[in-house]
Amino acid sequence: MTDKFDVLGIGNAIVDILVNVEDDFLVAHEIPRGSMQLVDEETSDRLYGQLGAAIECSGGSAANTIAGLASLGSRTAYIGKIKNDQLGRVFDHDINSLGITFTTEKDVSGVSTARCLVMVSPDAERTMCTYLGACVNLMEKDIDPDMVASAAITYMEGYLWDPEHAKAAFRKAMTLAHNAGRKTSLSLSDSFCVGRFKQEFLHLAEHEIDILFANEEELLMLYDTRKIEDAIKAVQEHCEVAAITRGAKGCTVVSANEVIDIKVSQLNNLVDTTGAGDLFAAGFLHGYSQNLDLETCGRMGNLTASEVITHMGARPDVDLKQYLADNL
């Protein structure tokens, strides 16, 4: 079978509510700065009620990555669960407007489309409280076997690894991908996710995942070490490729025989770090799916991440294909 898609993303389909916040607010509500935490609808509504005027736009970690890939010109598909409500239609519209194939059946009743309160501090750090809503209804049956089999890479977010039937959907996708001779990819998403599911994530890294995305903190936590060199050695034995993001320092890309540090070539004006990791994965996978060398993939990831942090929101503001052509 020839590839129909370069990358299929599977993740939590979320609408972001972006709002500026002072760090005092996070302290008063005991929300760890920089974290993502899950909240129930009541807590989400209560926090929202205490926050200032906001902007709504489509989000979701893997969905942001796929949006970036679509903007780069990759052929893309997405699987995630929304309800057919107003915010769900916002998510649906934005995904479709980018030419991304998105056919997951929408809920018509039950809990509403997921919302993420993205609280942006004055120094551009983002802290997130997510109400998962309809996302938790993603099931094995939502994984379209033909879609997985026809995608060169199936990319999944660690955030999704939580409800039991989402894990089952995750496992089904990985098995289908490997049976079709395709690659699997995972983002560790968040150090709290890694802390909570360390053994399961270790098992995934060792046995199921070809291309791993993590930031330094997540990788250190996964391998239970304080030394990045040790974590890198460990991941070299587990995954074919790992891309480790290091904030303003750039990234380190790792394969069985290589460890390549790739600096950020230009530091842009920092406004909101939301989506930096998601868009790094987009740039990297766009290069990887074209069989470019790992250093170029890493440079592409650095560049697409550097665009998204210059403005509010986790999706690119510009045509990334042009942006890459101008800056690579």
Place this chain on the structure above:
Amino acid sequence: MTDKFDVLGIGNAIVDILVNVEDDFLVAHEIPRGSMQLVDEETSDRLYGQLGAAIECSGGSAANTIAGLASLGSRTAYIGKIKNDQLGRVFDHDINSLGITFTTEKDVSGVSTARCLVMVSPDAERTMCTYLGACVNLMEKDIDPDMVASAAITYMEGYLWDPEHAKAAFRKAMTLAHNAGRKTSLSLSDSFCVGRFKQEFLHLAEHEIDILFANEEELLMLYDTRKIEDAIKAVQEHCEVAAITRGAKGCTVVSANEVIDIKVSQLNNLVDTTGAGDLFAAGFLHGYSQNLDLETCGRMGNLTASEVITHMGARPDVDLKQYLADNL
């Protein structure tokens, strides 16, 4: 009675859907560049489906003005109709988060909260297609007599002057305001509005409105002349004060005995002109309600308008009180 509010705004309560567009799209759909037109839900959905990824945020002309006034430190209230749906809750949250008193009863059934497709061209001109939804259910009974009587100025948008019961609500508010010894203010909103309701707007200007806001084109159309001097003479005989916005040239403020041209002191980087008129009115009315001289009011209007055009969206991105302190 002492003033409880500096300004009460009455208008169409709308959530904006902001999207970048090429002028070709407007031409292909025969939508006049720079206009605001009303569309039905089907047309709104059809256009939306053909447009790119968008950002949602609270809008509505008078609501934007009131949001600006709240950011400047004025005591504010707002009357407008939303449904208790997801986009309605977005509007409600944003108004409340700014400290604006907003108690209009929400619809629990029927058509949904109003949406405006704001299509922003590469040169920052905005073209709007509005589905009024729940806005058309604003009735006389929604005008709270105590609220009007306790507001120094009641400000209304010309956009609202369309459904018969909205006109009745408008008339009730003007009568209540004048009976309580308060001022009334109107924005002509749009040259299409003026063209459609010229005789009624003339009657309002002559008999009901103390403070009139218009751009040059709207004022010329109102007084059926091609010479701005003639239009200014006419409005001097009708209204106590008129503030005429002239784009990059600034504004002209007019009273019975004065015609004051006030240039824009600095030209900012133009991104999206949405809300320029609304925020001009906010700055002007903030000064006016503090009994500042007309030239200062005009300078304040120029400044608050110049902030909102530097970013996407029709509400201020910064604390306007501080912005004014730094720039006036």
